[in-house]
Amino acid sequence: MWKEFKEFAMKGNVIDLAVAVVIGAAFGKIVSSLVDNIIMPLVGVLTGGIDFTKSFIWRVGDATVSFGVFLQSVIDFLIISFAIFLFIRMLNKLTKKKKEEVVEEAAPELDTKEELLREIRDLLRAQNTNK
Structure with a gap:
């Protein structure tokens, strides 16, 4: 059982998720600071x-009952979700650009009849140019 858990924990998806959670928590702190120290004071000045x-x-x-703190949390959420939306969009x-670059037009496959016809055509051309 320990071996199975170790294999599961070492898969890329679990490690990627752990990194995403840590980065998300740090990003949440940055956005909370942005809202608490910059945006909400400016909103306060405007109001x-x-x-x-x-x-x-x-x-x-x-x-x-602190509705103001709740309102500030809603603004935090909106800013975080918009930033994540922009990041995922980018x-x-x-x-998408990488996939478009990788996808190249593949040569159409010919069946045996078409291959034989092309060979005959090429042979006829070669005979006509030799005359």
Whole structure:
């Protein structure tokens, strides 16, 4: 069982997935920082100085409902998903170009009758030029 697990874990797909998760987590931190430190302050300036993380908070007894933090998370999600969309779109264009370059027009295969006819034609041409 250990051997099967080791073979499974060492397959390219599992390792690729692990790398993607690590890179995705790091990318998520970068985007969160972008939203928290650049985009949301600019949105706050455009909306008259509203800080979404502090403005949209409702308190009911001891419970706190933070709609501003949720709104900021939604903006994080939209930016991350758009960035991933752009990356995948670019990757698809690159792989499509590579596939187009690799695909070359293959010579059509001839059946035996066509091959014989071509040989006869070539022999007749050769005889006519020798006269």
